[in-house]
Amino acid sequence: MKWLLIICFTLVCCLSFAQQDKVKITAERNDDNTVTFFYEKNDPGSYVIYLYFNTLVNASSSDITQTVKGTKGTLFTLRPIDPKKGIGYGYGYRYLRGVRKAKVDKSFxxxxxxxxxxxxxxxxxxxxxxxxxxxxxxxxxxxxxxxxxxxxxxxxxxxxxxxxxxxxxxxxxxxxxxxxxxxxxxxxxxxxxxxxxxxxxxxxxxxxxxxxxxxxxxxxxxxxxxxxxxxxxxxxxxxxxxxxxxxxxxxxxxxxxxxxxxxxxxxxxxxxxxxxxxxxxxxxxxxxxxxxxxxxxxxxxxxxxx
Structure with missing residues (x-):
C-alpha cells in the first residue's frame, strides 16, 4: 500500500532570530518500513526544532522538541507497529534560534x-x-x-x-x-x-x-x-x-x-x-x-x- 506524504510547514519569524529556510526537515523511508527524519540548516549556531504529526498510521509518536547544533544530522526514526506494513504520516514543524533549557550563567x-x-x-x-x-x-x-x-x-x-x-x-x-x-x-x-x-x-x-x-x-x-x-x-x-x-x-x-x-x-x-x-x-x-x-x-x- 502506498501512503500519501503530506508535509505542512509552519515557520516562525521572531525578532529576526528565526527566518525562513534556516532549517529544513526531510524524511526517508527505509527498507525495514521505518522512517528516518533528518535536518539540515544553512546557518551556524543552535536551533530548537518542534515537529508534530497531523497524520500518523501504523506508528505512534509524541511531538518532538529538540536542540540541533550541527549543519545536518538525524532527528529520530519512526518504527511501524506492524513491521510488515509501511507508515503513513503527515507532519509540520517550527524552529527558533537558541537552546532548549539553556543554563545561562547570569554571574558571568x-x-x-x-x-x-x-x-x-x-x-x-x-x-x-x-x-x-x-x-x-x-x-x-x-x-x-x-x-x-x-x-x-x-x-x-x-x-x-x-x-x-x-x-x-x-x-x-x-x-x-x-x-x-x-x-x-x-x-x-x-x-x-x-x-x-x-x-x-x-x-x-x-x-x-x-x-x-x-x-x-x-x-x-x-x-x-x-x-x-x-x-x-x-x-x-x-x-x-x-x-x-x-x-x-x-x-x-x-x-x-x-x-x-x-x-x-x-x-x-x-x-x-x-x-x-x-x-x-x-x-x-x-x-x-x-x-x-x-x-x-x-x-x-x-x-x-x-
Whole structure:
C-alpha cells in the first residue's frame, strides 16, 4: 500500500532570530518500513526544532522538541507497529534560534565592547514597544547604547561563535533614532546566550558567519543614526521558553518575542564587577584570566604565539 506524504510547514519569524529556510526537515523511508527524519540548516549556531504529526498510521509518536547544533544530522526514526506494513504520516514543524533549557550563567563577567583603554558613554535603551506604543516595560528588559567621541573599533565581550552578520545598510538618516534595518553581528555563547552588536558601520565588518571570537576580538566599527555621532547598541538574551503546543502553532510575532529573556550583564571595570550605570563613561580594561576563561589549552597557546 502506498501512503500519501503530506508535509505542512509552519515557520516562525521572531525578532529576526528565526527566518525562513534556516532549517529544513526531510524524511526517508527505509527498507525495514521505518522512517528516518533528518535536518539540515544553512546557518551556524543552535536551533530548537518542534515537529508534530497531523497524520500518523501504523506508528505512534509524541511531538518532538529538540536542540540541533550541527549543519545536518538525524532527528529520530519512526518504527511501524506492524513491521510488515509501511507508515503513513503527515507532519509540520517550527524552529527558533537558541537552546532548549539553556543554563545561562547570569554571574558571568564580560569585558566592555571596545578596545582596551578606549572610552564610551553608556545609556540605557528603551524597549520600542514601551517608547512608541505605550506598552508596559518588560521586567527583564536590558539593552545598552555606547556613545563614542569618534569612530571606534567594537570588540567581542565574550568567547562565542558568530552566527549571523548583516552588512548592507547605511544607518544614518536625518531624524532617525531607531530602525530595524541595521547592520549587526550576532554571537552565540557557550551557555546558549546571545550577544547582538548593532548599529555597525557598513563595509567595516571584521568577522563572518562561523568565526570564533574571544573577548577583545575586533568585530566591526561603530556606526550612527545621526550626523556627527558614533555608537553601538548591545543586547544580550537567551531562549527561555522553547515549549510548543498544538494550540499555539499560530502565535503572533509579539507572543513569540516573549519566549526570550534579556540579560543585564556584569562587566569588568578596573578591578570591579558590576552592572553598567546609566549616563556614565567607562574606560575599557581587562585581566588576562577573563580573556582566557573559556579558552581551551590550544587556544591559549595560539593566542600567546601571536
Amino acid at each position: 563577567v564580560y569585558l566592555l565592547p571596545y578596545k582596551n583603554e578606549a572610552s564610551a558613554l553608556v545609556k540605557p535603551l528603551n524597549n520600542i514597544s514601551e517608547k512608541f506604543f505605550n506598552k508596559e516595560r518588560d521586567n527583564n528588559w536590558a539593552a545598552y547604547q555606547f556613545i563614542f567621541q569618534k569612530e571606534d573599533t567594537i570588540c567581542a565581550i565574550r568567547k562565542g561563535k558568530v552566527v549571523d552578520v548583516i552588512d548592507k545598510f547605511d544607518n544614518y538618516k536625518e531624524g532617525l533614532s531607531y530602525s530595524t534595518d541595521t547592520n549587526f553581528v550576532l554571537v552565540e555563547h557557550k551557555d546558549g546566550s546571545f550577544a547582538k552588536y548593532s548599529v555597525l558601520r557598513k563595509g567595516r565588518m571584521m568577522v563572518k558567519k562561523g568565526d570564533m571570537v574571544y573577548p577583545q576580538t575586533p568585530i566591526g566599527v561603530s556606526g550612527s543614526y545621526q550626523a556627527n555621532t558614533h555608537e553601538m547598541r548591545l543586547l544580550l538574551y537567551y531562549l527561555s521558553n522553547a515549549e510548543f503546543k498544538r494550540s499555539n502553532n499560530k502565535k503572533t510575532g509579539k507572543q513569540e518575542a516573549s519566549r526570550y529573556t534579556y540579560i543585564n550583564p556584569l562587566f569588568y571595570d578596573k578591578g570591579e564587577t558590576h552592572s553598567l550605570l546609566p549616563n556614565t563613561t567607562y574606560t575599557s580594561s581587562f585581566l588576562p584570566e577573563i580573556i582566557e576563561k573559556e579558552m581551551s589549552k590550544r587556544e591559549r597557546k595560539r593566542m600567546y604565539k601571536k
